[in-house]
Amino acid sequence: MTTSPAPVRSAFRVVPLRSFWVTLGMAVMLLVAAGFTLTTGDFAVPIGDVVTAIVGQAPPAAEFVVNTLRLPRLLVAILAGAGLGTAGAVMQSLSRNPLGSPDMIGFSMGAATGGVTAILLTASGTVGTSIGAAAGGFATALVILLLVGRHGLNGYRLVLVGVGISTVLMAVNGYMLTRAVLNDAQRAVAWQVGNLSGRNWEHVTLMVIAVAVLVPVILAFNRRMSMLELGDDTATALGVGVFATRLVPLLASIGLVAAAISMAGPIPFVALAGPHLARRLTRHPGPNVLPAAVMGALLTVASDFAAQHALPVQLPVGIVTSVIGGVYLVALLIVQRRSRRA
Amino acid sequence: MRKRLAGLLLVVVLLLVTVALSIAVGSRFIPLGDVLDALGGSGNPDDVLTVREMRIPRTVLGIVAGAALGLSGALMQSLTRNPLADPGIFGINLGAAAGVVLAITIFGVTAPSGYVWFAFLGSVLAMLVVYGASAGRAGTNPARLALAGIAVQFALAGVVQALQLADRGALDQMRFWVVGSLANRETATLWSLAPFFIGGILLSLVLARSLNALALGDDTARALGAGVATTRILVLIAVTVLCGAATAACGPLAFVGLMVPHVVRSFTGPDQRWVLPFSMLLAPVVLLGADVLGRVLARPAELQVGIVMDVIGGIVFIAIVRARRVVHL
Numbered sequence: 245m246t247t248s249p250a251p252v253r254s255a256f257r258v259v260p261l262r263s264f265w266v267t268l269g270m271a272v273m274l275l276v277a278a279g280f281t282l283t284t285g286d287f288a289v290p291i292g293d294v295v296t297a298i299v300g301q302a303p304p305a306a307e308f309v310v311n312t313l314r315l316p317r318l319l320v321a322i323l324a325g326a327g328l329g330t331a332g333a334v335m336q337s338l339s340r341n342p343l344g345s346p347d348m349i350g351f352s353m354g355a356a357t358g359g360v361t362a363i364l365l366t367a368s369g370t371v372g373t374s375i376g377a378a379a380g381g382f383a384t385a386l387v388i389l390l391l392v393g394r395h396g397l398n399g400y401r402l403v404l405v406g407v408g409i410s411t412v413l414m415a416v417n418g419y420m421l422t423r424a425v426l427n428d429a430q431r432a433v434a435w436q437v438g439n440l441s442g443r444n445w446e447h448v449t450l451m452v453i454a455v456a457v458l459v460p461v462i463l464a465f466n467r468r469m470s471m472l473e474l475g476d477d478t479a480t481a482l483g484v485g486v487f488a489t490r491l492v493p494l495l496a497s498i499g500l501v502a503a504a505i506s507m508a509g510p511i512p513f514v515a516l517a518g519p520h521l522a523r524r525l526t527r528h529p530g531p532n533v534l535p536a537a538v539m540g541a542l543l544t545v546a547s548d549f550a551a552q553h554a555l556p557v558q559l560p561v562g563i564v565t566s567v568i569g570g571v572y573l574v575a576l577l578i579v580q581r582r583s584r585r586a
Numbered sequence: 587m588r589k590r591l592a593g594l595l596l597v598v599v600l601l602l603v604t605v606a607l608s609i610a611v612g613s614r615f616i617p618l619g620d621v622l623d624a625l626g627g628s629g630n631p632d633d634v635l636t637v638r639e640m641r642i643p644r645t646v647l648g649i650v651a652g653a654a655l656g657l658s659g660a661l662m663q664s665l666t667r668n669p670l671a672d673p674g675i676f677g678i679n680l681g682a683a684a685g686v687v688l689a690i691t692i693f694g695v696t697a698p699s700g701y702v703w704f705a706f707l708g709s710v711l712a713m714l715v716v717y718g719a720s721a722g723r724a725g726t727n728p729a730r731l732a733l734a735g736i737a738v739q740f741a742l743a744g745v746v747q748a749l750q751l752a753d754r755g756a757l758d759q760m761r762f763w764v765v766g767s768l769a770n771r772e773t774a775t776l777w778s779l780a781p782f783f784i785g786g787i788l789l790s791l792v793l794a795r796s797l798n799a800l801a802l803g804d805d806t807a808r809a810l811g812a813g814v815a816t817t818r819i820l821v822l823i824a825v826t827v828l829c830g831a832a833t834a835a836c837g838p839l840a841f842v843g844l845m846v847p848h849v850v851r852s853f854t855g856p857d858q859r860w861v862l863p864f865s866m867l868l869a870p871v872v873l874l875g876a877d878v879l880g881r882v883l884a885r886p887a888e889l890q891v892g893i894v895m896d897v898i899g900g901i902v903f904i905a906i907v908r909a910r911r912v913v914h915l
Binding site: 343347348391401403404405407408409411412414415416418419421422423426429430433434436437512513557559560562563564565566567569570571572573574577578 | 736
């Protein structure tokens with residue numbers, strides 16, 4: 245789980261070769277997964293028809309299935325996954341903590357509380373839920389940052405405070421479920437686990453806007469964040485504004501998390517595992533924003549495919565990522581302990 | 587010694603006061619005189635029913651579950667040498683929850699006395715995984731423990747939520763169970779669980795001396811004649827029995843086991859022969875206190891004690907983390 249201290253010069257190379265190939269490979273896999281998602285289902289659509297449906301000349305049934313049912317869902321999965329991967333990469337880099345992802349430190353739970361509140365108290369639709377989730381995410385982020393303090397961003401205090409906050413919020417969510425009518429409770433639970441079913445073009449549009457605005461901001465800070473990983477003093481000596489380099493990408497990534505959660509619910513672990521896996525594959529220091537984004541999208545799309553087709557019943561995607569992610573984390577802890585003992 | 591005895595006296599007084607409050611205070615207001623009449627069996631039949639059939643069983647459950655959770659928290663912290671160990675963080679709660687959901691959805695169990703075994707099984711499995719993933723030679727590192735706990739909770743929460751979504755009936759039953767409450771639990775459940783509570787409590791108290799030896803390190807403990815492996819296994823059994831029974835009776839209640847031993851150690855020191863009994867007496871004070879608070883805060887409705895505990899406990903947890911560098915015990 246440690247980032248190896250790679251030679252400094254590699255942080256300044258424009259595109260490291262290995263990162264390039266890794267990212268390209270993941271992108272190809274993403275494309276394949278997307279192809280499977282669009283063709284497979286109760287109504288199988290051959291890949292040729294998928295292409296023509298998107299271009300606009302397929303048989304009406306295929307066009308409906310692809311353009312109305314599967315494509316929006318796929319695009320939301322890709323965009324939300326990419327957003328979560330990016331945000332996780334930024335937060336892990338800034339906190340110098342491989343666990344500093346939004347789900348571990350409670351942002352996601354805060355967004356979930358906001359969303360559930362919106363669903364249960366205002367009985368609102370997509371937009372209301374989104375606003376609630378965004379408000380909840382930002383408020384929780386603020387509280388955590390205040391509690392952790394300036395120097396607590398790196399190290400385990402952040403994670404532990406996040407655990408505390410998450411527990412409180414989980415209780416709040418549980419309480420609201422007990423006060424709700426069963427139907428509303430069911431809707432809230434379905435949203436709360438992270439769900440991509442029934443996404444439409446409205447979701448896609450909102451997600452495109454969030455990603456298009458926020459990801460470039462983060463990419464612009466990519467190099468400066470890499471230098472920050474060398475330590476605040478070194479970064480300052482290299483002419484990097486430490487405060488702005490922390491604040492701007494952090495706010496942008498909280499925005500991305502809020503957007504992803506409001507469109508798809510809090511899909512757990514993508515923001516944690518996406519950047520983590522990406523970094524392992526590229527073996528490159530720095531936040532690895534782009535590889536993390538592609539990995540996040542790939543994980544989300546693949547998990548959603550599994551959620552739809554692995555079992556006879558359809559599951560929400562969040563349950564798949566939650567179970568896989570939990571197992572992954574436990575395995576990681578065990579492997580880490582073995583290697584340390586050896 | 588004098589400090590400990592004074593502490594003991596204080597804790598006993600506190601316990602009596604909270605028990606009195608728990609019987610006297612409720613979401614429905616009954617004047618104190620009427621409560622006393624009702625206790626004796628005379629007075630307004632409604633009051634008699636409320637006090638004798640609802641508040642007293644609830645209070646008894648609070649005492650027993652609190653004692654069990656306080657003890658198991660102290661045992662866990664001692665065993666893992668980790669100040670953040672707690673049934674909640676150990677994944678025991680969600681393990682039990684997953685067991686209960688499985689019982690409801692797949693095996694069609696409806697009575698809490700039937701949940702118990704599933705709750706036990708779930709909590710044992712979850713605890714073994716978390717302990718296995720976080721334990722090292724020198725005990726568990728606090729952060730690794732918290733992480734392993736979270737990881738297992740994520741995985742189990744996924745399973746629980748999947749089953750709840752698939753089965754409306756299960757969601758309806760579970761959403762009330764899963765927040766943790768002392769209210770409206772059947773007296774029969776308490777009776778069927780009594781042997782577990784009693785056995786677990788006795789076993790823990792017997793283990794105090796061995797735990798003291800274990801705290802000196804495995805080698806020293808062996809030299810002192812304590813069976814290291816046996817002690818560990820017995821502690822795990824005691825913890826599982828106590829937590830499993832408490833969870834089966836009240837639903838998952840986090841943080842009781844975390845906070846109480848912290849407070850206790852501050853005036854008893856690390857001697858388990860004092861920490862364990864004190865935790866056993868102080869935990870019901872905290873749990874009943876939270877329960878009474880929940881009845882008063884949301885009048886005329888009630889806040890379930892699990893929610894009150896989570897909010898208070900989460901804040902205390904953060905305070906512990908912030909107050910000092912988290913150290914190994």
